Every structure is written in structure tokens, then in C-alpha cells.
Amino acid sequence: MLALRKWLLSGLLVIVPLVITLGVLNWIIGTLDQTLWLLPDDWQKYLTDHKVRGLGVLLTLAVLLLVGAAASNFVGKRLLGWGDAVVRRIPVVRSIYSSVKQVSDTLFSENGNAFRTAVLIEWPRPGAWTLAFVTGTPGQEVVSHLGGGDYLGVYVPTTPNPTGGYFVMLKRSDCIELKMSVDDALKYIVSMGVVVPGGPANLAIK
Numbered sequence: 001m002l003a004l005r006k007w008l009l010s011g012l013l014v015i016v017p018l019v020i021t022l023g024v025l026n027w028i029i030g031t032l033d034q035t036l037w038l039l040p041d042d043w044q045k046y047l048t049d050h051k052v053r054g055l056g057v058l059l060t061l062a063v064l065l066l067v068g069a070a071a072s073n074f075v076g077k078r079l080l081g082w083g084d085a086v087v088r089r090i091p092v093v094r095s096i097y098s099s100v101k102q103v104s105d106t107l108f109s110e111n112g113n114a115f116r117t118a119v120l121i122e123w124p125r126p127g128a129w130t131l132a133f134v135t136g137t138p139g140q141e142v143v144s145h146l147g148g149g150d151y152l153g154v155y156v157p158t159t160p161n162p163t164g165g166y167f168v169m170l171k172r173s174d175c176i177e178l179k180m181s182v183d184d185a186l187k188y189i190v191s192m193g194v195v196v197p198g199g200p201a202n203l204a205i206k
């Protein structure tokens with residue numbers, strides 16, 4: 001029985017990551033294939049009839065490269081600035097656009113600080129610890145209600161799905177900055193502590 005249990009767990013450790021990885025890739029490719037509507041109708045029909053998958057990924061990359069190249073030159077920057085100003089004048093739309101743009105600029109720009117630092121904090125109670133990510137510093141109005149001091153905005157992700165979590169404000173002194181990269185910290189969280197940064201996986205199979 002012990003041998004069967006060991007084989008079963010070993011099989012799960014091999015199959016489960018493969019199945020999940022293939023499932024995620026299938027979802028990503030299927031989602032990106034929706035960009036094929038940019039192509040002429042005849043092309044879309046041909047690709048659909050012949051069940052050619054994955055071209056949406058190449059098309060998306062091509063669009064991103066073209067937009068990035070255009071946005072990097074003088075004329076492109078002027079046009080983007082003009083378009084940005086127009087969108088910001090549209091009621092309702094400007095609120096959504098401004099919020100999304102602020103978040104994307106913070107996350108993806110080279111000068112952004114969000115998710116650049118992994119920290120160790122006591123959560124959800126004293127004596128229990130978890131990994132979190134620094135997202136910035138609270139505004140002065142918020143800090144004034146907290147009694148002053150040096151505070152950090154921290155995102156506490158859930159496991160194994162880090163896209164859900166909690167935003168909290170903690171004193172800087174309550175956050176222990178870690179040397180591990182954000183990628184390593186995310187792997188640690190997603191694996192529920194199985195994949196240890198800088199060390200072997202904790203596979204407790206005997």
C-alpha cells in the first residue's frame with residue numbers, strides 16, 4: 001500500500017503541473033486568437049475552417065511591437081498625447097481610463113515601484129507570517145488619519161491564486177524587506193510553500 005501511495009503521489013506531481021500548464025496555455029492562446037477579427041473576413045474564414053490556432057499570439061505580438069515602435073518616436077508621442085487629452089475630456093470614460101492608466105503605468109513602466117519589492121509581514125494575526133508586495137506609499141491625507149509615521153501600501157496575495165488578495169497599510173518598521181526577487185516570491189506563494197526560493201522543493205514523499 002505504501003508503494004502504491006508513493007506511485008500515486010509521484011504521478012500527481014508529474015501530471016497536475018502539466019495539465020494546469022496546458023490548460024493555461026490553451027486559455028491564453030484561445031483568448032489571443034480573438035484578435036483575428038482585425039484580419040479581413042476571408043482570412044478569418046480560412047483560418048477558422050482550417051482550425052489554425054496560435055496565429056492570434058503572433059498577431060498580438062506584431063500589434064504590440066508596431067504600437068510600441070510608433071509610441072517611441074516623436075510623432076507617435078505627440079499623437080498619443082493628443083489622444084490621451086481627448087479621452088480625458090469624456091465624462092465617465094475619463095475616470096475609468098485615468099485609473100487604469102495609472103495602474104498600468106505603475107506596473108509596467110521602468111520607473112514604477114509597484115511589485116518591485118517582496119516583504120515579510122505578520123498576517124493575519126501576530127505570530128503568523130506571510131509574503132507580500134510593496135505597492136507604494138499612502139497619501140498624506142490617509143497618513144494623517146493614521147497618526148502620522150512612515151507607512152507602506154502592501155498587497156497581500158492569496159494562495160495558490162495570487163490575483164486575489166488584500167491591500168493593507170502597514171508601518172515600514174513592520175515590514176521586513178526580502179532579498180528574493182518578486183518572481184521567486186510569487187513562485188513560493190503559488191506553490192503554497194513547496195517551491196522554496198534558493199532551495200529544493202519541499203516534496204514530503206516517503
